[in-house]
Amino acid sequence: MTEVTIKVAGMSCGGCVRNVTGVLKALPGVTDVSVSLDEAQAEISYDPGQVNVEQLRQAIMDAGFDSND
Numbered sequence: 001m002t003e004v005t006i007k008v009a010g011m012s013c014g015g016c017v018r019n020v021t022g023v024l025k026a027l028p029g030v031t032d033v034s035v036s037l038d039e040a041q042a043e044i045s046y047d048p049g050q051v052n053v054e055q056l057r058q059a060i061m062d063a064g065f066d067s068n069d
């Protein structure tokens with residue numbers, strides 16, 4: 001299992017945190033997600049054989065948030 005921290009810009013409330021958490025957990029290969037509103041980032045554990053960082057980032061952007069590094 002691999003862990004990565006990705007910046008998530010644009011979250012303003014706990015609903016945003018739940019939305020980002022939900023879209024990430026919906027991806028195959030994602031096993032654990034911890035999103036921090038204060039730190040504007042998501043810590044994600046995933047199986048690199050099933051999903052990659054670019055796909056994680058894309059899911060965050062598809063949910064309406066900015067994800068750059």
Ligand code: 9UX
Nearest residue numbers: 011012013014015016
């Ligand atoms: Mo809160 Mo976030 O009302 O998209 S859910 S700002």
